[in-house]
Amino acid sequence: MKTFEIDEKGDWTLDIIEGDDELIQSIKHLIYERVGEWFLNEDHGFQREVLEEKGYTESEIVQSIYDAIYQEPRVVEIIKVDYNFNRITRLLSLAFRLRTEDGEVGGDLDVNFGRV
Numbered sequence: 001m002k003t004f005e006i007d008e009k010g011d012w013t014l015d016i017i018e019g020d021d022e023l024i025q026s027i028k029h030l031i032y033e034r035v036g037e038w039f040l041n042e043d044h045g046f047q048r049e050v051l052e053e054k055g056y057t058e059s060e061i062v063q064s065i066y067d068a069i070y071q072e073p074r075v076v077e078i079i080k081v082d083y084n085f086n087r088i089t090r091l092l093s094l095a096f097r098l099r100t101e102d103g104e105v106g107g108d109l110d111v112n113f114g115r116v
Contacts, residue, residue: 001074023074023100024107030068031092031111044071048113051085051092061085065094074100090114 001022005015006029017025033045046068050060065081079097086093090113097106 020105020107023072023098023105024109026072027069027075027096027107028109028111030071031065031094031109051087051090051113069096069098074102076100079104 002016002018003022003025005013005017005021006025007013030044031046034048035045036042038044047064050056050064061083062081065083066078069075069078069081075098077099079099080095081097082095084093085091092111092113093108094111095106095108097104099105
């Protein structure tokens with residue numbers, strides 16, 4: 001699949017990306033998108049409430065991450081997900097390893113919820 005690249009500010013560029021980079025960008029977009037935010041598919045995105053409310057559990061965060069990643073149809077299996085959430089800076093760091101129909105993909109991404 002090919003698409004336009006999104007830069008670090010979240011703006012589209014005229015560069016084209018494809019392959020593993022495009023898949024990682026798609027997953028990052030899923031994590032940025034709040035569930036219910038897109039009116040054409042209100043189940044699309046990430047359940048950010050588990051990070052914004054007090055008293056969240058680690059299993060709730062992990063389940064929300066898995067739910068968001070599995071919305072990407074090319075992901076067959078999530079092999080591993082490590083995360084770190086800094087409540088003060090509102091930065092979610094993810095390291096993941098996924099299995100797709102074409103092989104394994106690994107990536108790291110930082111999602112700054114303070115900017116969205």
